[in-house]
Amino acid sequence: MIEVKNLVKKYGNHTAINRLSFRMEKGKIYGFLGPNGAGKSTTMNIMTGYLGATEGQVLINGHDILKEPEEAKKHIGYLPELPPLYMDMTVSEYLEFAAELKGVPKEKRKSSIEEVMKLTKILEVKRRLIKNLSKGYRQRVGLAQAILGFPDIIILDEPTVGLDPKQIIEIRELIRSLAKKHTVILSSHILAEVREVCDYILIISKGKLVASDTPDNLEHRMNSSEAVEIETKAEASRVREVLKDIQDIKESSVKKQTDGITYARLLPRDGKDIRENVFLAFAEQKVPLLTLKTEHVSLETVFMELTQNENITKLQEMEEREETEYAGDL
Numbered sequence: 001m002i003e004v005k006n007l008v009k010k011y012g013n014h015t016a017i018n019r020l021s022f023r024m025e026k027g028k029i030y031g032f033l034g035p036n037g038a039g040k041s042t043t044m045n046i047m048t049g050y051l052g053a054t055e056g057q058v059l060i061n062g063h064d065i066l067k068e069p070e071e072a073k074k075h076i077g078y079l080p081e082l083p084p085l086y087m088d089m090t091v092s093e094y095l096e097f098a099a100e101l102k103g104v105p106k107e108k109r110k111s112s113i114e115e116v117m118k119l120t121k122i123l124e125v126k127r128r129l130i131k132n133l134s135k136g137y138r139q140r141v142g143l144a145q146a147i148l149g150f151p152d153i154i155i156l157d158e159p160t161v162g163l164d165p166k167q168i169i170e171i172r173e174l175i176r177s178l179a180k181k182h183t184v185i186l187s188s189h190i191l192a193e194v195r196e197v198c199d200y201i202l203i204i205s206k207g208k209l210v211a212s213d214t215p216d217n218l219e220h221r222m223n224s225s226e227a228v229e230i231e232t233k234a235e236a237s238r239v240r241e242v243l244k245d246i247q248d249i250k251e252s253s254v255k256k257q258t259d260g261i262t263y264a265r266l267l268p269r270d271g272k273d274i275r276e277n278v279f280l281a282f283a284e285q286k287v288p289l290l291t292l293k294t295e296h297v298s299l300e301t302v303f304m305e306l307t308q309n310e311n312i313t314k315l316q317e318m319e320e321r322e323e324t325e326y327a328g329d330l
């Protein structure tokens with residue numbers, strides 16, 4: 001189990017990590033998500049003992065990474081964003097060296113190295129010099145090094161960067177298979193990857209934890225204040241008239257779609273379900289409702305909502321203003 005308590009990291013005057021706290025349980029895949037510069041690599045480097053924190057504590061299976069680094073590091077395999085590979089070694093030599101450093105017992109080294117090479121599909125390049133390998137193969141050698149000795153906790157910083165789509169699928173499958181026995185933590189910019197692979201997501205923005213939940217719950221949380229979208233066979237002014245009398249609509253935007261068809265997006269008050277009222281109001285006024293659906297909030301939207309900066313917000317607002325004619329509060 002990993003416990004991160006009140007972690008702070010300052011680079012000069014710049015606070016890269018700002019009072020970050022979380023726990024990670026055994027046997028799950030955790031995704032670390034955040035925009036560029038959010039503090040993912042810094043956090044991972046502190047968790048693995050590569051970097052000291054300004055304040056706070058990291059406990060790996062109860063061992064403080066700063067006070068008992070040897071004991072704590074025994075439980076961790078780490079693939080940093082830039083794997084520290086020795087370019088003039090062959091793949092076998094490098095893994096041999098890594099196994100020795102990690103204290104894998106001598107009699108088990110050969111079989112352990114064979115096993116990780118098989119898992120990461122690098123057996124065919126084992127006699128090649130690392131400097132002559134493609135980026136994708138180098139990444140897999142880094143991954144082989146991280147899982148060597150099969151530590152309880154495997155931490156992977158952007159594990160699929162530089163891989164081709166086929167290799168990405170293979171590495172994701174490997175990550176999933178590792179989670180049967182190990183806790184896996186991975187950072188990624190790729191939402192689809194995190195969505196697909198991880199049981200739990202931690203979203204960080206500007207060094208702070210802004211959300212931590214399962215992918216489904218994150219989407220569900222946003223969906224609880226679901227907007228309703230409708231298409232009607234009426235002019236915009238007529239649609240606004242009908243909407244005026246419907247209770248629990250906090251805000252609406254109405255837009256002419258094509259001749260005689262109007263689209264509207266309705267935001268309910270206090271997360272209320274307004275679909276029935278909307279349907280009945282339009283039926284009563286004999287205004288045909290062509291579609292009525294709740295807008296599904298994707299993980300992408302959740303991510304943007306939680307991490308967006310002012311520029312993005314402004315850009316979206318501008319785009320919306322161009323497209324939409326607001327009816328304002330009803």
Ligand SMILES: Nc1ncnc2c1ncn2[C@@H]1O[C@H](COP(=O)(O)OP(=O)(O)OP(=O)(O)O)[C@@H](O)[C@H]1O
Nearest residue numbers: 011014016034035036037038039040041042043081
């Ligand atoms: N050695 C350093 N000296 C000064 N500032 C640093 C240093 N390393 C990181 N930073 C700053 O700390 C913040 C967090 O950086 P970090 O690399 O942890 O983010 P990240 O989420 O991993 O980003 P990316 O996805 O781009 O790798 C950034 O603002 C970055 O510029």
